[in-house]
Amino acid sequence: MDQEFAKGLLERYAFLSSRDSADCLSYFCPTDNLVELASVLRDREGFEMLVDLTALDWGQENSPRFTTLYHFYSLALKTYLRIACDCPSNEEPEVPSLAAVYPAADWHEREVFDMFGITFAGHPNLKRILMWDEYPYHPLRKEFPLAGIETTLPAPDVAEVTEASVEPAPMMGGPFVSPAEGNVSESEPRAKDESWTEEVEKTL
Amino acid sequence: MSTEEIAYDSKVEGEIIVTRADAVVNWIRQHSVWPMPMGLACCAIELMATAASKFDISRFGMEVMRFSPRQADCMIVAGTVTYKMAEVVRRIYDQMGDPKWVVAMGACASTGGMYRSYAVLQGVDNIVPVDVYVSGCPPRPEALLDAMIKLQDKIGREPSVRNLRKTQETVSVA
Numbered sequence: 436m437d438q439e440f441a442k443g444l445l446e447r448y449a450f451l452s453s454r455d456s457a458d459c460l461s462y463f464c465p466t467d468n469l470v471e472l473a474s475v476l477r478d479r480e481g482f483e484m485l486v487d488l489t490a491l492d493w494g495q496e497n498s499p500r501f502t503t504l505y506h507f508y509s510l511a512l513k514t515y516l517r518i519a520c521d522c523p524s525n526e527e528p529e530v531p532s533l534a535a536v537y538p539a540a541d542w543h544e545r546e547v548f549d550m551f552g553i554t555f556a557g558h559p560n561l562k563r564i565l566m567w568d569e570y571p572y573h574p575l576r577k578e579f580p581l582a583g584i585e586t587t588l589p590a591p592d593v594a595e596v597t598e599a600s601v602e603p604a605p606m607m608g609g610p611f612v613s614p615a616e617g618n619v620s621e622s623e624p625r626a627k628d629e630s631w632t633e634e635v636e637k638t639l
Numbered sequence: 640m641s642t643e644e645i646a647y648d649s650k651v652e653g654e655i656i657v658t659r660a661d662a663v664v665n666w667i668r669q670h671s672v673w674p675m676p677m678g679l680a681c682c683a684i685e686l687m688a689t690a691a692s693k694f695d696i697s698r699f700g701m702e703v704m705r706f707s708p709r710q711a712d713c714m715i716v717a718g719t720v721t722y723k724m725a726e727v728v729r730r731i732y733d734q735m736g737d738p739k740w741v742v743a744m745g746a747c748a749s750t751g752g753m754y755r756s757y758a759v760l761q762g763v764d765n766i767v768p769v770d771v772y773v774s775g776c777p778p779r780p781e782a783l784l785d786a787m788i789k790l791q792d793k794i795g796r797e798p799s800v801r802n803l804r805k806t807q808e809t810v811s812v813a
Contacts, residue, residue: 574758582755583758589723596729603757624753
């Protein structure tokens with residue numbers, strides 16, 4: 436069914452182009468056709484749900500650098516559909532908002548805006564959702580270090596009294612990851628670089 | 640009231656106990672700690688277990704959990720304090736009346752724990768003075784109870800009368 440359906444989709448919507456996928460159907464969609472596509476997916480193709488909306492940062496050296504990803508689900512067909520949308524600009528990435536078509540997109544787009552700095556044109560309330568409004572960075576971008584970058588606390592009066600600020604977290608040889616295989620006793624999360632402990636020889 | 644009643648009365652005099660003001664004040668304080676549950680993550684679940692019947696924090700006179708900082712005197716920071724939340728934690732701390740104490744429950748509240756990340760405050764002691772740290776991720780209810788008993792001991796050792804003067808100078812952002 437999937438193949439017939441996929442063929443039909445490509446025929447009906449010529450602007451789609453296929454995309455490699457290990458699981459569900461996946462297509463590229465140009466930014467200009469995104470809202471139109473979302474509308475017809477919902478109204479004509481039976482994809483009632485926007486299950487997930489996220490983005491990818493391919494790194495500063497790549498172009499297009501940012502891709503937004505949409506996962507739709509059809510309750511009738513019991514199938515997922517993935518749409519990827521490359522952002523035309525690498526410096527000021529912008530894609531149209533789907534919040535008017537799928538209300539579920541509202542907060543997801545705010546999260547993507549917060550974490551990646553991708554603007555969603557036409558979004559009703561595009562402001563940060565996780566970090567505070569004045570936070571100057573977009574933490575899920577490739578160039579942003581996991582430990583964070585020094586900046587000021589959201590509340591100046593609290594910062595003044597406590598003399599606290601946002602500081603890079605001590606990584607202590609981290610990030611701490613657990614190997615997917617091996618004994619449970621050996622697959623506890625641990626630092627890749629354990630040079631700070633004398634018990635383990637430095638491997639790097 | 641007649642003058643006879645306020646004169647020397649052997650019955651009353653016989654029941655007078657002479658002590659220090661600190662000892663009385665601390666004795667009262669340490670047996671009626673009113674905790675303010677600052678539940679921010681999974682540690683809050685263990686905090687609830689501590690309050691429930693099996694572990695029963697009321698054995699120590701601390702069962703009166705108050706969600707209003709004005710009515711509490713011990714903030715139990717149970718969970719991950721993000722930078723965004725740090726402001727709120729500090730403001731709630733400032734809204735608590737003196738004397739007040741803070742228990743940092745679990746690894747996150749004590750040091751940031753496993754969250755070596757851009758978003759998480761690396762220890763609540765960066766913004767509020769902490770009296771007792773509890774290790775564990777999350778700590779078991781016994782560990783929290785032990786911490787609360789240690790806090791009682793600490794309250795018992797405080798120079799409360801001398802502190803009265805000091806607390807008036809405390810800076811506040813509430």
